[in-house]
Structure formats: structure tokens, C-alpha cells
Amino acid sequence: MTGSLSTQDRVRQALDDAGKALLAAARPGSWPNPRRPAVSGAAGAVLALHVADPDRSADLIADGVDWLVRAQNDDGGWGTLEHLPSDFVATAMATAALRLVAGESGAEAVARGLGWIRRRGGVEGLDDPMMAQLTGLVLSIAGLYDANRLRRVPVELLLLPARLRRRLLSYLTPPFVALAFMQARQRRHGRLARAVERLARPVAVRLLEEFFRQEGESGSYGGDPWLTGLVCTALSRANAAPHLVRASVGYLRATAQPGGAWHLVHGVERDRVEVTGMAFSVHGLVRAGLADDARVLAGRDWLARCQQREPSVVYASPAGAWTWTGRTGWPNALETVLVLRILVDTERDEETDRILDRGVAWLRAQQDNRGSWSTFVRNSLVPLDGPCPFITAVAVEILHAAGVSTADPVIERALRWLAKSQAPDGSFEARWHRGGAPATAAVVHALSRLGMSGHPVAIRARDWLLASQRDDGSWSDGRGDGTPDETGHAVSALVACGQHEAARRGVEWLVAAQGPDGWWEPGQCCIYIRDHVHYCDPLIAQGLAVGALAAFGGGGR
Template identity: 45%
Template sequence: MCSAVDGRVEKSVARSVAKAAEALFEVQRPDGSWPNRRPTAVLGTAGALAALHVADRERSNDLIERGAAWLAGAQNADGGWGGVAGASTQLVPTVIAAASLHLVSPHTSREPVQRALDLVKSYGGTEALTDPGMAHMAATFLALAGLQDQQASRRIPLELLLLPQRLWRRRLSFRVAPFVAMAFIQARHSPPEARLQRLLDRLARPAGLRTLARVERGENARGGYGGDNWLAAVVCLGLTCAGAPRRAVLDAVGYLRANAHPDGSWHIMQGLDLIGGSYVARGLADAGYRADPRLVRARQWLRGCQQEEAFEVYGAPPGGWGWEGPRGWPNFLDSANVLAALAAGGGEAGTGDGDGDVDTGEAGTGDGDGDVDTGEAGDAHLRRGLRWLVSRQDRKGSWGTFVPDTTLPNDGPCPYVTAQSVEVLLDSGVSRRHPAVRKALDWLLAHQRADGTYEALWYRGLTPGTAMVLVALGRAGLAGHPVARRARDALLRNQLADGSWGPGETGTPGDDPSPGTVEETAWALRALLACGVPADDPRLRRAAEWIMTAQRPDGRWDASAVCVHIRGFAYYVDGLIVDGLALKALGDYRGAVAALPYEGQEAS
């Protein structure tokens, strides 16, 4: 029997939720979306400086000077940089920022560059980077700046693109654009010595240019790659080094120039409105606003962002979502988040094909007939999105992010994305016995870390992945499974004394386990409720109170750098995700508290 709780707790949560909802609806756009401030990015700024210096120095000199001043001013006290201004120091942003400063202003930036290089040396140098791609990227920027000889770098096999696309797609995945660009930069500054390698490089160069053109055809803007100033800068450098047609170079230059801020910085990815907006829409629904006309309008906006064209380079059919909206890089995480928001609408009618079932198009992946029966006849966008999501599942049952069954570690099987996909399928009425759900659950049960935790590809640390898997297991009726119990115990073990959660002990630079964040605390609170920990448990009450105490006077919450830009090497903040997560957690907590007897009531 549960002990009684003070009814004032439920009222406090209700006030907090109402305050947040009022603040969010106040800034909602007429089309139903929410504005999401794009944080200034160290990598985006450093990359843009290097690219404009190499490709457009004379015309862009004023932008380069302002950018160098901003970058030097964003340096942390220890001599390094994080992924965004003010974030904890991480190795990759530090190397790239130092190299770019030395490249564009070697004399005026001597002191900050030396401080950064000393710090990098104390970390073990670029050799300490465990990701070969990022180690090569760091070495290349140092070589561009004349700070390191690139001759020793491993050669990038551009001739891989001479093979049929189906043979290299899974190996390169979303790194195809930087792969081509880095190969071009390397060939320019460290040309191959062997005759055969020179021949292969010459033959593969047109294939590389064609591949970049195919990527760009799926983008929202000419010269923008992934809607990311950092990636656009790397490609701009590659195109310049390859002697590509001037039009292609100028498109990339124009994209970077258009995104320069007056203070000299460049922001991170374009289009974070969709990611954050999907979190907010789901959070408001879970907090009791599901039928609010303003939230209905938000879901309609999300439907309008569903992609109507295939993304050729990933082999992705129409029907998914990406962070930039109707065009751009479709991915499984953003699609699952949007689908979660649509599923919370309870099957309200959208527009679409009128098809009653979600046909996966894959033999053997449905309830014996290839269909995913959602039990809902209203939302055609939801059904189409679920079809798309199931078609992107790995053969082993997991989901990555961009390409199924990839061999690229940064896009490989992800516990968070897999669990999120399971939750949205179940929320949409798909049977627990459906093969796609069964395979995913089996994969999750078999891939827990020894300490009971799970990782996430696109959120830092161990709290988000562990929490999301717990939600999926609880939703699937497996809260009592030994794997779920170990995950629950791991979360409870990592709760901080003040009631919050941080990333846990990871040993990764930038992962400070001592302070908690609203995002990680909300993930953990929701997960513990989903796996059966009662709302009157003091640890859950402290978590909810911590979230409410962290709420700003205007009703919103401050975001922390928990979103991953480059896995393990650069993080960023999202000002809407934090609000959506807090509302989700408080909405679930309020519902659980409401089910408990108040003090003075007889417990049933």
C-alpha cells in the first residue's frame, strides 16, 4: 500500500506546468511552431573562418577579423573551448579553434593559440582522439595552419566512391560529405606519392564532386550541408582544394557569409525549431494540453514538415523528418520525436493518403502480413511516418540514426533511438507482439552495459540512454525484468544529493558528473515513474522539486549542453528540448501523484 502524500505537491506541480505552458504558448508562432535560439558554435565559427580565409579572403576580410576576435574572446580560462561558448572544454573544438586562429591571424593570436596547444598536449595530443575520423580532422586543420605535418596521416580512400553506392553507403553514412571534403584537402596538401594512388585519386575526384552534388540536391539551401555551418565550412575547404567549379565554391561561401552574426560568430545547425518543437509538443500533451487548439496547430505544423522526397545518398524513401524541416538529412531520432508528438494527438485527422494501415514494405516485419496496425484511422502522416521508421530498422532489431545496418560507429545501433522507436510504436497502437517491436526489445535486453546503464549517440553521458530504455521496457510491460531492475538501480545510484541527475561518471572531457541538469533530471524522473517507482518515493519527490526550483520566473528552464554535435567531442544546448523534457516529467509525476491518496484520506 502506498503512503499518503501531501496534496500540496500536486498543486505545486500544476502551477509549475501551467506557468511553463503559458510561457510557451505566448511565444508560439501563428503557424504552430516555436522559435528555438540557435547557439553560437565554436566549431562553426572556427570552420567558417578557415573556409573564408582560404576561399574568399579578400571579400570576407571583415567577417574573418570579427570572427577571430569572437573566437579568442570565447576561450575558456583553462585555454580550451567547448562546442558552444561557455561550455566545458573538449579536445576537438580546442584543436580546431586554435588551428583556425593561427591560420587567419598568426601574430595577434599567438598567446591564445599557445595556451590551447599546451592544453591539447596535456590531454595527450590529437593521438588521444579515439575516433579516427575526428583525429584525422584535427590533424588536417593543424596542417592547414602550418602547426603540424600531415604526411604521416592515413590516406583517405576516395576511390571507395567508384564502387556502387550500396557498397559504401553503410560505411560512410552521414559522414559522406566530410569524407569527400577531407580527401580533397588531403590530396591538395599531402598528394599521394605512389603512382597507383595518384591514378586512383584522379579517377575518383569526379565521383567525389558528383556525390557532393547529390548531397546538396537534398538540402534546404545551396551551399549548405546538413544545415550546419561547420560541415559547410569543411566542404567549402574541400571544394576549394579540389579546384571544383567556382559556382560550387561560391555557393558554400555564400551560405557561410549569409549566416555570419554581427558579433563575429556563426551558429550551430539551422532548423532546430523542429527538434525542439517536437519535444515541446509532446511535453505539453503529457502535461494535460493534448486537445488545446494551439497544440493541435503545432502538430499540424509538424505534419507539414514531413519530407515528400527521397534522400538519395542515404537510400531513404519519403516519409521521414529531419531537423531542417521538409528538406535536409532525414534521420530516425528526429522522426521518432515528431511521431511521438503526433501519437499524443490521439489519432486526430491530418491529411495524407487515407491508408488505414502502416505497411512497412518489408516482408516478415508486420503482424504476419507486412502491416503495422495502429488502431487509428485519423492521422495519415503518423501512419506514413511509422511505415518509414519501421523500414529503417536494422536487421538485428536496433535503430541507428541515418542509415540502417551501418558500420560507422557514430551512426551504429543506438539504445536511445531504439527505445524511443519502441515507445512511439507502442503509443501508436502497434502490438507488443509485432516483430519490429519484439526484435527491438530483444536487442535492448541483450545490449545493457555491465553497470546497468545504456549510452545514447546524440545526448551526452549515461542518463538519457538508460532513462529512455527504462521507459520503453516499462511501456512494454517489462519493468520487472532483471535488465530493467539493473537500469533502475543504476539511475537511482547516480542521483545527486540535491535530487538531480547529471551525465554520470563517463571520463569524457566535458562530462562533469557533479552538477545536475534539468534535462537529465527530467529524463530520469520520467523513467523511474515508467518502471514502477511510486510517486511518493522521496527520491522522486526531490527530483520533481529540483526541477520546479530550477524553473525561471518567466516559466521556462535554462538549457544545458547535453545535446551532442560530435559524439564525445562537442556538445550544444537546445532551448526548447529542456522545456519539453521538464513538462513531460512533471506531467507524468502529477498524474502519478494524483493517483495516490492524500493525507487524511483512507488509502484504498
């Protein structure tokens, strides 16, 4: 029967099924994210509770050990999320946790984990110094690696003036502090190194306290059980900041899932809703013409109310931003543009107008000197926090939709930066989404919305999207099969610039890839640690696919 339907008919049916599936998953004002449990989260939590709260949390620790053993892949490693391909960080974390906590019951799993690590060249095979330090120090806690073979963590960075320190460490401050405390216990030090560490120790605790207050004193760091576990383990073993250790233990106990798992991120709000996936899904539903649905309105309003009303001490940024963990957390440009584009695409009242105005003012204030936007810290020198073409393109589109002229210096500087940062092949690379499709599509979409689809940057980016489309009509990161995430990005951009034939092939792939329940299987497209930790997010994939089908259904042929 479906074979006789036109593309438009099949798109409408797929869109209807996807919208119903998303709306059915809603709860008052929010959407739960059906993401798989996280190996890194469970391993970090088990380590921390074993070190800091072994008696009271004995049951949680035992459940976590059993879950980690069950989650091990056939090749001996572990993936970031349950059943994802094995990666070094998750495998090192799980192997160390089981060796330290499980005893003989985990010996086989530990041996298999160590075998996987050896086959990948061990810690020495990592060319990223911070990842080598992280995995090597964690393994050393469990007696599985000699920390003296690692490069020294330069704790003196904590003693730099605050403005320079923020640019050098940015959002990496909590994990950097954790590594510094681990190093103090795990490595031999000369007299000078010990003196520097003594000077840095109170500064490190003060910085963690600033992040602690930024997150509403919830005890988490980044709303992340993995990172929280690392910090908690490091502080507890160093007999430092017991008040922060107690708070982190409380957070880890509160976020434990039935069966011994923890998730990658737990929002710090009462209902622990995440902003990111929800923002993608709400935006997709808005584009699908469902902006007036009560559940969509409630979701939009909840997201709008998550705007931070106070300046951020940790990033020295003004009020007006969003974070991924609700009303408290780490303010950043990515979540800010994701929520703002919902607000510019929906009808607003006086309150949401004020929220939009504050967000636009925040974007203006946070633009880098070079014209781009970094994720957390303005003019950041941290590669993953550095200038991001995806964020910059979406910010330009939002500013223009909010009434900022293309002749305004804030947009002119951004467009000049995009022109300079375009790769020779015409593509752009996002900081937090894998592959070339997300950022390249964002640039094409933004320039089309600005009436600049004939600009040389837009043409070269469009041509890259066309050339990178796979034979089956999808887009991927170039290393695997097509995904709804990347295909959704590309289709929306190609519809915006009038490339309907390529967009049609993309939506036909999306229709065929949709499951009978109305959902798509997300790709491993989200970056947690560049080149090392990637994960999939169902709400992001669903929102992007819905938005692409809606764009084609309204403007394709």
C-alpha cells in the same frame, strides 16, 4: 511562502511558469532555440570565407575573428559553444582560423590555443583516427601541423559499391570527402595513392552533389556552418566543384549572426527553425495538457508538414522520415521518432493520420536486420550511427501506440535486441544523448507503456535508474552535476513504472533548479561527436523538464 506548499503545489507552479515561458517564446508555428553561438561554426565559416570569398566577405570575416578572440576561454581553449568547457575540436578549429586569417592581431590567442592543445597531448594524443585526421589537417592548413604525420584518409572507400559505402560512411560522407580533398593538398603521396585520389575525385564530387540536392540546394551540409565550412574550404583549396563552393559561401553569408557569430545548426528553411529542440518542447507541452493551445497546435502542424515526401538518394531510404533542419535535409530515425510521438499523443485529422501512417511505414522499413534502429542508414557500420537503444525504445512505444501488436515481428525483434544490448549493470547507452539516463529511461518508459514493467529487462533498467539517482534527487552523466535533461528523462520513466518516491525527489530537484524566468539551464548532454564534442540545448532541456513535471503532476503522489 513556497516552503509551506506541498510538492504537488510546487510542481503545478513550476509547470505553469515553464509552460508560460515556452509559449511566450513561440512565434507563428515555431520556437526559436536560445542556444549559445558556436565556436566551431564561427571558425569553420571564417576559414571558408577567407579561402573562398575573401573580398566580398571581408566584413564578416573580420567580425568572426573578433568574436572568436572574445570567445576564448581563460584556459586558452575554446568550447563547442560559447563559454562551454574547452574541447579539442573547437580549439583546433579556432586556433587554425585565427592563425590563417587574423595575422598579428590574433597571435596571442593562437599562442594560448596552441598551449592548450599541447597540454592535452597534441593531435597525437587523440585516439580517434578521424578526429586526429580532422584536427591535424585543419591545423596543417594554417601551418601549425605537419599533415604527413597523420594516418592516410582511405579515399578508396568512396569507390566501393554504393550499398557497402553507405554502411561504412553513412552521414560521415561529407566530412570524409572534405578530409580526402584536404589530404590531397596537405600530404605527400606516392604514385599509387595519387592514382586512387584521381579516381575518387569525381565520385567524391558526385556524392556531395547528392547531399546538396537532399538539402534543397541550400548550400549547407547538415544545416551546419561548421561542416559546411570544412567542405567549402576543402573544395575551394582543391579547385573542385566551384558551383558547390558558391552555394556554400551563400549559405554561410546568409547564416552569419550579428556580432560575428554562427550557430551550431541553422535549419535550411526560410525561417531556419530546427526540428529537434522544437519537437522536445512541443511534446512536453502536449504532456502538460496544452495540446489545444493554438501555438502548440501550430507547432505540431509545422513539424508534421516537415515530413519528407520523397525517398532519400543519399541514404537509400523511403519517404516518410524527418530531419532536424525542416522539410529538406538528412532523413533519420531520431527526429522521426521525436515527431511521431507527438502525433500519437494528440488528436489527428485525416491529413495527420496519413502523415502518421507514412512515418510508421518508414519505421518498419528502416528497422535493422538485428531488430534495432540506426539513426541514418539501415544496418549501418558507423559506431555513432549504429543501433541506438534510445531510438529503438521510442520506436517500439510509437508503433504500439499506433496499433501495432506486441506479437508483431517488428516489435518482437526490437525487444529481443534490447534484451541483448542491455549492459551488465542494467543500463543502456544512447547514440546522441550523453550518459546512461536517456536510453535507460526510454526503455523503462516504453516497456511500461507496453504493459511489460515486470519484464526482466525493465526491472534491471529501473533498478539502474534508482541506483544512479544522486543524493540531491537529480541524474547526471556520472561526470558532473545533475541536469534537467537527464533528470527529466529519468523522472518520466519512473512515474511510468510506479516508482513515485524516487520520481518525487527528482521533481523536487527540478523545481529547485528552475530559474525565475521559468527556464532551466541545460546540461552539456547532447552528443555532436562522441567523446569529443558535446553541447547543450535549451529547448530539449525545457521540453524534458516540462514533460517530467507533467507526468508526476498527473500520476505521482
